[in-house]
Amino acid sequence: MEMIFIRHGQGEHTVNLPDSLHLTNPSLTFKGISQAGKLRTSLPLNAKDMLIVSPTLRTLQTASIWSAGIACQKFIHPLAGPRIFPARSNAATLPCDRLLDLKRLQSDFQNFIFAPDSSSCLWPEGINTLPEDGFDQLAEDFIGFCQSFKSRKVYIVTHDGTITSYRQKISNQKLTREDFLGETEWIQLVVE
Known part of the structure; x- marks a missing residue:
């Protein structure tokens, strides 16, 4: 199975650092909207693909623009949500990385479904x-979820720290923040 991790387009929370990190539910910027649209040609989807998206506004906007008009399976999954990398004890979630509430997800993103068995x-x-050991077990669960669909390709629209955490887990290589992807950059990992 191919897992293709895509970082979301430019979000409002990255425009005026560090103050912008305190925005709640930041949207894509105009540049981010354009970046998401370019994914349609650089990484085209088809109906056989599976798309999993972090439950944040900027990732769902990226995925919605990219997948518009494509009848692929589209899931919202909390295990694709933001992740601090490297993991730090006593870290706190910034307002820009809080998950959208369930009611807003249901009303604003009706063409996406909640991943089955996503832990409440x-x-x-x-x-x-999450500490590293807690993440490791959930990462195994997430990979198993992706494999359960027998899809050749699984696309995950998520965040730089999340991508790097899964890359490190899957590749068994030590990574750093220097390994973060840029906006709408992607990396393909093969999972047996």
């Missing part, structure tokens, strides 16, 4: 501040 204990905090 992960709402609203998600995986952002």
Whole structure:
């Protein structure tokens, strides 16, 4: 199975650092909207693909623009949510990385479904501040969820720290923040 991790387009929370990190539910910027649209040609989807998206506004906007008009399966999954990398004890979730509440997800993103068996204990905090050992078990669960669909390709629209955490887990290589992807950059990992 191919897992293709895509970082969301430019969000409002990255424009005026560090103050912008305190925005709640930041949207894509105009540049981010354009970046998401370019994914349609650089990484085209088809109906056989599976798309999993972090429950944040900027990732769902990226995925919605990219997948518009494509009848692929589209899931919202908290295990694709923001993650601090590297993990730090006593870390706190910034307002820009809080998950959207369930009611807003249901009303604003009706063409996405909630991943089955996504643990209700992960709402609203998600995986952002989980210690490494707690994340490792949930990462195994997430990979198993992706494999359960027997899809050749699984696309995950998520965040730089989340991508790097899964990359490190899957590749068994030590990574750093220097390994973060840029906006709408992607990396393909093969999972047996």
